[in-house]
Amino acid sequence: MSFFGLIIKNLARQRVRTGLTVLGISLGITTVVALGVITGSLKSTAGEILQMGGADFMVAQEGAADLSFSIVSEEDASALGARADVQRAEGALFHIARVGSNPFFFVVGRRAEDIAANPPQLTAGRTWRADAGAEVMLGARAASSLGVTVGDSVTIEKRDFSVVGIYQTGRLYEDGGAYVPLAVAQAMAAKAGVVTAVFITVKPGEDPVAVAAGIERDFPNLSTISNVGEYGKVDQGVRMLDAGNLAISVLAVGIGAIGVMNTMAMSVFERTREIGILRAVGWSGRRILRMIISESLVLCLVSAVAGSGLGVLATRAVLLIDTVRNLLEPQYTPDVFIRGLVVAVVVALLGAAYPAFRAVRLAPMEALRYE
Amino acid sequence: MSERRLVVEMRGVVKAFEGGRVRALDGADLQVAAGEFVAVVGPSGCGKSTLLHLIAALDRPDAGTIIVNGEDLAEERDLCKHRAQEVGLVFQMDNLLPTLSASENVQVPMFEIGLPARRRRQRAETLLGLVGLEGKGHNRPAELSGGERQRVAMARALANEPGILLADEPTGRLDSASGRRILDLLEQLRRERGLTVVLVTHDPAVADRADRIVRMLDGRIVEEAGARPAGAASRAARP
DSSP states (O other), X not given: OOHHHHHHHHHHTTHHHHHHHHHHHHHHHHHHHHHHHHHHHHHHHHHHHTTGGGOSEEEEETTOSSGGGOOEEHHHHHHHHXXXXXXXXXXXXXXEEEETTEEEEEEXXXXXXXXXXXXXEEEEEOXXXXXXXXXXXXXXXXXXXXXXXXXXXXXXXXXXXXXXXXXXXXXHXXXXXXXXXXXXXXXXXXXXXXXXXXXXXXXXXXXXXXXXXXXXXXXXXXXXXXXXXGGGGXXXXXXXXXXXXXXXXXXXXXXXXXXXXXXXXXXXXXXXXXXXXXXXXXXXXXXXXXXXXXXXHHHHHHHHHHHHHHHHHXXXXXXXXXXXXXXXXXXXXXXXXXXXXXXXXXXXXXXXXXXXXXXXXXXXXXXXXXX | OTTSOEEEEEEEEEEEEGGGTEEEEEEEEEEEETTXXXXXXXXXXXXXXXXXXXXXXXXXXXXXXEEETTEETTTOSOHHHIIIIIEEEEOSSOOOOTTSOHHHHHHXXXXXXXOOHHHHHHHHHHHHHHTTOTTOTTOOGGGSOHHHHHHHHHHHHTTTOOSEEEXXXXXXXXXXXXXXXXXXXXXXXXXXXXXXXEEEOSOHHHHTTXXXXXXXXXXXXXXXEOOOOTTHHHHHHOO
């Protein structure tokens, strides 16, 4: 018999209790993993916007609560394009519209000259003309989801558009949405003369970091975002997602730890006499401590594995909803599962601390007298 | 006795409970030589079990000195090591762990001396053979008779090859045949392994098999009698 075998036997003696504890902790870890996958995926998808048009970085309104609320005047966009260190500045307006049953259809208003200068990869049709008022280019996912192709028409917020082209960028938001002329998007969003963000490509030889710093200095009302980590500067939603994720993790730890503490305390309480026997045959307090903590760790590690599996299943279930599928591509990154594992280990150690302390403090004779 | 090395020496040992109201031991003195078989007798509550528990370092005395194998237990920092290696304990109740097999129960003390799993299994098999339980290693305590469980407990007490075996009423809950078998085993172990045995009992017939009988009353040792050459006890007591 190995020490590990002894641990397993101790846990197996109360199968129902052990099973219920594992289930409870697993559900906590499921939440942590599922939320982690969703948060990471949303951040990753949001990060893709930064790469629109192959730009070096994005410029948006400083302190906006959400990127879609950002307002940058077309004058500022032109001024950015006129800078000596900027090769290209493309202003784009993002508008979330309802299309069919999808309330989160991503409409991007772009200027025809920007499309011409940096055309998307078309899988069918053509780009819209400069004076097009009712033409739309659909992303491949959107076209597939709506079941339309070139020549068909789609209704976006009560406006009928003719589908003239289908593009593919590999970026979820854009492929799940549409490009319309900037003026059309501004009319739809009632945001005349403004764009949501400006995508900056610096001149060859210029340092994007230095250019971004220069823009922030010269335009105090604007922020530059080079990577998803800086997204919080113009989108509090990402920060809220992170905060929510942390709060759920802390809750999972708290609730899980209480569950484990209850199980382990009951287990130690029931085995008081046995612990006395172990002390009587020479087991040290340290070995008793190892036994209790190992039992708790095994409980929580099994829960971590089960919870991670359930977390993956939960995210897959959520992705069965069309709207969600258009908003995020699940990212099963190692850090999400590591977070689940860390939660499990913290739960194990916190939950076992008091029962283990109690077991170690038991005097052999006191424990042996226990009936 | 006096010519042999002393393995247990207790001087003026006091142990009180319930805030000092109950003095289980009240200045007890005892000497046990290596290889001796000592029976401690006396009425209930006279301090016999407390005496045994203090030798086993399951508890600490309030006053007095206890020296086991030359080590003063008061100065011993690691009493776990003492319990794991210097003494083996057999209780009136077998005190086996119910979820473990007989072999696993015997292996439990061996974790503390760091024996690898294979050696633990081998040694447990040997010890179970020694107490006459070959082939019963896989049985759980609930699948064994009272006498068999007590023999498993004895094998467990010998797991780390201690020099001293302390037995607290080991036959108290057994029928006479099983009890006789346990006592035969104790004598055999002492004879073959040079084990020192200190046995607490109510039963005069059991005590009679010892080399020496120590009588206790009110926490003190009041009489020592029946000192016989080692090995004579078994011959005298057998029908």
